[in-house]
Amino acid sequence: MNVSTLVPISAAVVAGALVPIQAGANAALGRNLGHPLWATMVSLAVSAVAAMVVMAALRVPAPSFSEMGRLPWWGWTGGLAGVFYITAALILAPRLGAGAFLAAVIAGQMIAALALDRYALVGFLGSAMNPGRLAGAALIVVGALVMHLSTAPRAPG
Numbered sequence: 457m458n459v460s461t462l463v464p465i466s467a468a469v470v471a472g473a474l475v476p477i478q479a480g481a482n483a484a485l486g487r488n489l490g491h492p493l494w495a496t497m498v499s500l501a502v503s504a505v506a507a508m509v510v511m512a513a514l515r516v517p518a519p520s521f522s523e524m525g526r527l528p529w530w531g532w533t534g535g536l537a538g539v540f541y542i543t544a545a546l547i548l549a550p551r552l553g554a555g556a557f558l559a560a561v562i563a564g565q566m567i568a569a570l571a572l573d574r575y576a577l578v579g580f581l582g583s584a585m586n587p588g589r590l591a592g593a594a595l596i597v598v599g600a601l602v603m604h605l606s607t608a609p610r611a612p613g
Contacts, residue, residue, distance in 0.1 A: 479549040492546040563600035566593040
């Protein structure tokens with residue numbers, strides 16, 4: 457593995473490591489605000505402010521709004537997926553635990569990723585389905601099941 461591969465993979469690992477922290481922080485936010493959707497709204501607002509600060513610091517130029525008309529319909533679904541994920545994490549992570557919740561999330565990600573790659577959907581280049589990719593995804597799904605089945609029962613609430 458060379459540096460041009462190691463750096464992005466390392467960054468992806470760090471991004472992945474932040475996901476359970478995000479789930480726990482958002483769950484605490486939901487408990488304190490009284491409803492998961494309020495926590496989703498606050499989380500997304502904090503994200504928007506943080507993104508604006510970073511964009512200002514990096515002097516990111518404004519987008520060409522005339523190009524928005526050329527965006528495929530699915531280009532707008534990322535925000536909807538974010539709302540669904542954040543709200544699901546707020547509700548499910550405290551009930552399932554960080555490990556079981558994220559194992560299930562990762563299993564879902566792998567299943568969807570295989571389909572997106574196979575059929576070249578939402579802007580991904582097509583990748584052939586092969587035994588290695590299927591075996592890797594199957595191991596992740598089985599791992600998610602083992603994580604869930606191995607989790608000690610949790611007290612409600």
